[in-house]
Amino acid sequence: MAAADWGGKADHLAGERATAQFDVDGMKVAWAGSRHAVEVADRMACLVASDPVFRKDTRTMLSRKELFKDTLKKAAHAWKRTVELHLTEEEANLLRLYIDQPGYVDLHWVMFVPAIKGQGTEEQQKKWLTMAYKFQIIGTYAQTELGHGSNVQGLETTATFDPSTDEFIMHSPTLTSSKWWPGGLGKTSTHAVVYARLITEGKDYGIHGFIMQLRSLDDHSPLPGITIGDIGGKFGSGAYNSMDNGVMRLDHVRIPRDQMLMRLAQVTREGKYVHSDVPKQLLYGTMVYVRQTIVADASRALSRAVCIAVRYGAIRKQFGSKAGGPETQVLNYKTQQSRLFPFLASAYAFRFVGQWLKWLYTDVTQKLESKDFSTLPEAHACTAGLKSVTTSATADAIEECQKLCGGHGYLNSSGLPELFAVNLPACTYEGDNVVLLLQVARFLMKTVSQVASGKQPVGTTAYMGNIQHLMQCKSVVNTVEDWLNPAAIKEVFEARALRMAVNCAQNISKAPSQEEGFSELSPDLVEAAVAHVQLIIVTKFIEKLQEDILGHGVKEQLQKLCGIYALHLIHKHLGDFLSTGCVTARQGSLANERLGKLYAQVRPNAVALVDAFDYTDHYLGSALGRYDGDVYSALYKEAWKDPLNETVVPDGYQEHLRPLLKQQLKLSRL
C-alpha cells in the first residue's frame, strides 16, 4: 500500500528490498493480526492520505489557534466521511488513528463513552450513549485536579446530595480542586464524566463518577457556575497542542440525582448510599480499558520511529573505504545496528503483547459480566505494567531514533520531534509509569506471600508456583547457539523475575512494618515489577511463534526478532541477571555474541521488516522515512515550506537587523 502512495517514482531503497529473505505480505498479516486487519487498515490509511483536509505537512508551523481550528476541521470532516461512507466502528477508529492528530474526539470515544458503558446503569447508557454515538454531545473524562492526579482517592471536588431538590451540588472547594488536564475540556466538550467525592447524609463516601453538562448546546457558552478554559501550551511544536486540555472550577452547580453513574453504587431518593455487590475498584475500569489500548499505541509509535530510522539509515552514507570506495550506509555500522535493531524487535514484541492484552481484557470483561471478579487484580497488574514498560521504552526509543538519524532527525520534517512530543506524555497520562509499576509490585508481593502459604498462582504469575526450581536453577546455556533455545531464555527471565520479587518480599519482612518496608524498598520493587513485565513480553512473543504463521520466511524472521528482544534485555539488565545468579558472566558474554550474529542476520531484512508495518507516507509524516527513500529531495522541499522562507529578507530586518549592522559598520569606520 505504501507503494501505491508512492506513485511509481524511483525507489532508492529497491536494493534493500531485494535482499529481503521473507514474504513481506505475510509479515504484514502477522503484524496486523489477520488478512482482514491489513485490508481494512490499508483502506482507511489511503482514504486519509488521499484527502487534502487531512494534510499535516505544515502542522508544526501553525500557531496554537490555527492548529486547534485545524483539529476541529479535521474532526468534523472525519465524522462527515464516517457518516457518508457508513463506516463501521472498526473503520471509523482506524480513520481517526490515521488522521494522526490528538483531539477532543479521542477523549470522547476512548474515555467518555467507555466510562458510561462501564459505570452507568442500562437506563443511563441508553440515554447518554444514544446522544454520544451521534455526536449530539461531546464528552470528556474529568478526573485529575490541579492538586492530585495519581492519588485518585485524594481528589477534592465534592458532589453533595441535596434531598430537598433531589440534586447533587457539584463544587470545587479549593484552587487545588480545579479539574486540570482533561482533554477536550478546555474548549470543546459539552459534557463530562466528572469524578468527585460523594457526600450524602453528612458522610463522605469517596470518589464516584457523575455526568455533567458543561456548555450550552445552543451557543457553547459554559453553564452558570462553571469556569472553564485551556491550560496552555505543551511540549513541542504541533504535537499534543492540538488538544485543548482544560481547567474547570465548579461553583455549587446542581445536577439531577440520576446523573450520578449508578451501576456500582446508588444514592436513593431519600439520600441513602447503597453499594452494589461488586468490587469498588470497578470505578477504575475505564483506566484499565484505556491502559490496554495505550500498549497498542506504544507499539505503533515505536514502529513509526524505527521505520524512519531504518529507511534513513539505509540511505544515509558516511565515510568510505580507505581506497576511496563508496561511502558506507550508516545502517551498516555495527553501533547503529546494536542501537536500532533492539527497537525494531521491541516494536514487534509490543505489538504481539498488545494483541494478547486485548484478548485478556475481553476475557476479563466477559468474566466480570457473569460476576466473576477473580481475574480483576491480574488484569489491573498486566495493564498497568505493560502500559508502563511499553510507553517508557517507546519514549526513550523515539528520542534515540532522532539521534540515530543525526542532525536531520532533529528537523521537524523528520517527523521524529512531533512523534516524541506526542508520545512522551503517555508515560504520565492514564497513570504515572512509576506509580503503576508500584501497583504491579504490590500485586507481586501479594502473590509471593500466597505462594509461601501454598496457594498455586495462575495466569501471568503461574511461573511463581515453580519456586523450588526457579530459586536455585542455573542456566543450561553453554554455547552461543544455546541462546537460540526459547526454553532457556524463558527460564532465565522467570528466575530473574521471581528472585527479584522474593528478595524484595524478604527485605520488606525485615522492616518494622509492611508499609515502611514497601516504601523503603520502592526502587527495588519497581525493578522487580519491570522484570516481571519483561518476562510477560518475552513469553508472549515466544507463544506467538508457536502459532501458525504463514508466508515464506516470516516465522524465521520473527524468531530472530524474538531472540534480539530477549537477549538485548539480558545485555541491558545484566546486573540483575548476574546478581540474582540466573546467568554467569560467561553466559552473559555468549548472549551478547549471539546478539551480534542476530543483528547481522536481520540487516538484509531490515527495510522489509519496517515495510511490513504498512505505513503510508502520509501517516509516517517524515522526509527521512519516505517509502521511496528520496530523502534529500524531500528535505530540500520541506525546508521551503517554512514561514521564515515566505520572504527572502526576513521580517524584522528593517527594525532590528539593519540598524545593528549599520551601527557596527559606522563604529568600525571611526
Ligand SMILES: CC/C=C\C/C=C\C/C=C\C/C=C/C(=O)SCCNC(=O)CCNC(=O)[C@H](O)C(C)(C)COP(=O)(O)OP(=O)(O)OC[C@H]1O[C@@H](n2cnc3c(N)ncnc32)[C@H](O)[C@@H]1OP(=O)(O)O
Ligand atoms: C494520541 C492519543 C490517542 C489515543 C487516546 C489515548 C488515550 C487518551 C490520552 C490521554 C487521556 C488521558 C487520560 C487520563 O490520564 S485520565 C486520568 C488517569 N489517572 C490515573 O491513571 C491515576 C492513576 N492512579 C490510579 O490509578 C490509582 O488511584 C492508584 C492505583 C495509583 C491508587 O491506588 P491505591 O492503592 O492508592 O488506592 P486505592 O484506590 O485504594 O486502591 C486499592 C486497591 O485497588 C486496586 N486497584 C487500583 N487500581 C485498580 C484498577 N484500575 N483496577 C483494579 N484494581 C485496582 C489496588 O491494587 C488495590 O488493591 P489491593 O492491593 O488488593 O487492595
Ligand SMILES: Cc1cc2nc3c(=O)[nH]c(=O)nc-3n(C[C@H](O)[C@H](O)[C@H](O)COP(=O)(O)OP(=O)(O)OC[C@H]3O[C@@H](n4cnc5c(N)ncnc54)[C@H](O)[C@@H]3O)c2cc1C
Ligand atoms: C497529555 C496529558 C493528558 C491528560 N489527559 C487527562 C484527561 O483527559 N483526564 C484526566 O483526568 N487526566 C488527564 N491527565 C492527567 C494524568 O492522568 C495525570 O497527570 C497522571 O495521572 C499523573 O498524575 P500527576 O500529574 O498528579 O503526577 P504526580 O502524581 O504528581 O507525579 C509527580 C511525580 O511523583 C511521583 N509519584 C507520585 N506518587 C508517587 C508514589 N506513590 N510513589 C512514588 N512516586 C510517586 C511520580 O512518579 C512523578 O515522578 C493528562 C495528563 C497529560 C500529561
